[in-house]
Amino acid sequence: MVWQEQSHRHQRCPLTSRTLQGGTTTRMNVAFSELDxxxxxxxxxxxxxxxxFAVFSAxxxxxxxxxxxxxxxxxxxxxxLPKREGDIWSGYIEGLGPGTLYGxxxxxxxxxxxxxRFNPNKLxxxxxxxxxxxxxxxxxxxxGYTIGSPEGDLSFDERDSAPIMVKGVVQDPNFxxxxxxxxxxxxxxxxxxxxxIRGMTMTHPAVPNELRGTFLGMASDPIIDHLVKLGVSAVELLPVQYFLDDRYLTERNLRNYWGYQPLGYFAPHARYMKGTRITEFKTMxxxxxxxxxEVLMDVVYNHTAEGSEYGPTLSFxxxxxxxxYRQSPEQPRHTYDMTGTGNTLNVAHPMVLRMVLDSLRYWVGVMHIDGFRFDLASALGREYMEFDREGGFxxxxxxxxxxxxxxxxxxPWDIGEGGYQLGGFxxxxxxWNDRFRDDVRRFWKGDxxxxxVLAERLAGSPVQFNHSGRAATTSVNLLSAHDGFTLMDAVSYAEKHNEANGEDNRDGHSDNHxxxxxxxxxxxxxRIDEARRRRRFAMLATLMVxxxxPMVLGGDELGNSQGGNNNAYCQDNEIGWIDWSRLDDTFLAFCRKIIAFRREHPVLRQENFLEGATDEHxxxxxxxxxxxxxxxxxxAWGDGELRILGVYLCHLSPAEAPAEEMFLVFNAGGDCDVALPSVHGSEIWQWALNTAEDDAFVAQRARERETIRAQSVAAFVPHDSGG
Incomplete structure (x- = not known):
């Protein structure tokens, strides 16, 4: 069936003067300016x-x-729209101002x-x-098609969606x-x-009730004070661009909590605003x-909320x-899905690529964002179907x-063939280095x-990243993230418990290490609580050295649990929110100190990969x-029973500056006597870190041999360095 143009052709129609510049209370006709x-x-x-107004359609x-x-x-x-230049349709209306609703x-x-799939009945x-x-x-x-029709998505729906469809709002860019x-x-x-945004603020006792779950709540004094004291340098926000709740979730009284169903790549999500002004985001x-x-955004340019060909007609x-959208190579009727959501945005098309770039520039230039985490980024690197690290994006x-x-x-992955591209960007x-997460978890649980492979992760995963002039900071190391177990749950549950998601516990990863x-x-x-505490201390120390x-999941520093749910994407409730009422003060204090420890020791955060080079000394x-x-x-490297590893690190500084040295021990086995190395024949070490102790940062002179307790990380620095 090919639809033929019909109905409205008028160019003038009354419009409430609220949307017009000048403040008049009369009703006026509007038209595109001939001076466009x-x-x-x-x-x-x-x-x-x-x-x-300008919009693309080829x-x-x-x-x-x-x-x-x-x-x-x-x-x-x-x-x-009166003008067309190439595939850009445009028009200009004098007097039309901010606040105008349009589609x-x-x-x-x-x-x-x-x-x-053009259907002008759909706004x-x-x-x-x-x-x-x-x-x-x-x-x-x-x-765009009639649900329930025998013709399926080949049918044509004539109902007007405008009364129930969301609208765009003209903005005043000044701030x-x-x-x-x-x-x-x-x-x-x-x-x-x-x-x-909501998970961080919904239960915090010091965040005002009216600000909880909003950008302004995220920017409130209690939240900022917590993050400053913790010592983190950047917040990475789960998606805040306008997104939809999946229909199957709303039918089960659930929500798309994480936000990975975008529809508006330039608009802050309205759910996170206290009022109606996007300046709240800028204020945050x-x-x-x-x-x-710094403020980083998790962005989803690999797909949209419109889903497969059986999804709604809302925008693109x-x-x-x-x-x-990418269409099936065999049958253009069907969308090509490399994201698991029904469609894949066609960033190989120059105008779709332009939209993505314009969106990124908008968030940087207008909203002052400091960076982005790209969801399923392999999909963005596909030229036609194959991933290409030299591709247009x-x-x-x-x-x-x-x-x-x-x-x-x-x-660095999508669900398409060849989609796992860790190290390929x-x-x-x-x-994001999921191998760091998996291998560190495996080491500490005694595999x-x-x-x-622990040595690889400690060194910045050079096998994956030490090529093409990439820096040792290429690997974003994590123990946990929004997708998967929290750190507390990783030491508290052997199995996932996602029953609340309504999918019979079939969703989410089953191999969580x-x-x-x-x-x-x-x-x-x-005894179990103490063992869990000891392991969390060791795991977080491993991340920070x-x-x-390093990337920390919000709430891990508090001992936050999701009750074993490792896929809380639809849990906009106490399961998904951080529980501030049960914060672990001891672990929080350790988190603050281990983050400060990393900042104080440049040897732990070097720009170049450590390849065993030596200096003139x-x-x-x-x-x-x-x-x-x-x-x-x-x-020793081939000993499958070995559960302990020591590493000597040196930050080779210019000749006029002293080199910083450190010796670290990671013991996932039982208590073990360790001989501290004499790398240059003259080292006298002192303790700088011992996660087995209540006060992990007491500096004291070390002996030539020290007992490294089970499930702990130890760090030593030269005695004359002052610790």
Missing amino acids: FLKPELGAEYTGQGTH HAEKIELCLFSEDGSREAARLP YRAYGPYDPNNGH LLDPYAKQVAGEFVWDDALF DWDGEEAIRRPWTETIIYETH VKRFHAAGI RGLDNLSY FDAIRQDPILAGVKLIAE PPPFRE GGVVP SDNMGAEGPTDDH SQGV GRIEVAWYKPDGSRMDEA
Whole structure:
């Protein structure tokens, strides 16, 4: 079936004067100005005298701008965009100002078998909308085809979706950034704290009730004070771009808590705003910067909330399905899914790539964001179907003077063939290192044969990242993240417990490398609690003394648990939120001190990979040791029963500066006597860290042999260094 253009062709229609500049209370007609000019910007841009609208579609035959009443319930004007330059449709309306609610209708072929799904009965959100108004409620009228029809997605639905569809809002870009400057902290000084706007604030007793779950709550004094005292340098926020709750979740009274179903790449999510002004987001960023903390965003440019060909027509699908989404090579009717969500955004298309880049530049230039973590980033690197580290997406970012200077972090996989690409991204990208998480967990729970891979992780995973001129800070090391067990749950549960998700515990990872230490979940056994405490201390210390960039999951420093749920994506409730009422004061104090310990010792956070180089004094960068004080040899590396490893580190400084040295021991076995090495024949060591002690940071002179307690990390520095 090919749909033919029909209905409205009027260009003038009454509009409430609230949206017009000048404050008049009369009703007025609006029309596109004959003085319109082609502007390079897409979206709705307020110029001070009016608003310029521009939208991309390569295959549309006509696009109408629809303007709405103040509450969004009534379509007050429908005007065909008068200009087309290439595939950009545009028009300018004098006097139209901030607060205007708008959307688009796109006319063209409804020909799903050839990838076209135009349906002007469906109001479309501007992909460049800076704010989204209205509450999204699922309804069959939002679909371009008729749900329940025998023809399925080949049918055509004639219901108007405008009354129930969210709308874009024209924005005034002005904001007082006076005194605010980008921090641009070096990677060697970066410690990331991954958190969620609602999860961080909903139960904090000192955050005002009216601010909980909002950007302003995140920027409140209690939250910032906590993060400053903890010592982290950057917060990484789970998705805050406008997203939808999946229909199957709302039908089960659940929510898309994490936010990985984007629809508006330029708009802050309305759920996180106390009021109706996006300046609340800017206020949050400004407050974090004033506290010396960078703000990173988790962004989802690999797919959208429109899902597969059986999903709704809300924006991209209705504007130009064939351009915005990858289609099946065999049958363009079907979307090609490399993300597990039904569709894959076609960033190989130049205009879709432009949208992604424009979005990133907007968040940096207008919202003052400091960097991004790219969800399923392998999907962004696919040229047609294959991953290409020299592809257009990476080339575009690396040459961009705005984006090349901010922090860029890749989640290095997607679910498509060849999607796991750890180590395969070009600089300046850093990468989430899931192998660090898995191997450190395996080592501390006592798995055999893990010592060699532990050494790799401690050294910044050079096998994966030491190539192409990449820095030793390429690996973003983590013990836990939003996806998976919290640190507390990794030592409290042997199995996942996702029953609350309503999927019969089938969702989420089953191989978590976790250990309940003798009881599943909370226990009254003090010996088990002490063993869990000891292991958490050792694991966090391992994270903080490893080369690379450490990332802490928000709440881990408090001992937060999700009750064994390792996939809390839909739990916008006490399961997913941080529980501030049960904070572990002892562990929190240790977290603060171990983060400070990392900051105080540059030897733990070097820019270059440690390759065993020596300086003019014969000092070596790195050396690995057995408990008897001798160097690790082939037999030791192959010993599957070995559970302890020592490493000597040296920060080779310029000749005029002293070199910093440290000896570290990681003992996942029983108590063990360790001979402290005499690397240069004259070392006298002193304790700098002992996670087995209540006070892990007491400095005291060490003997030639010391007992390293079970499940602990020890660090020694030269005695004359002052610790």
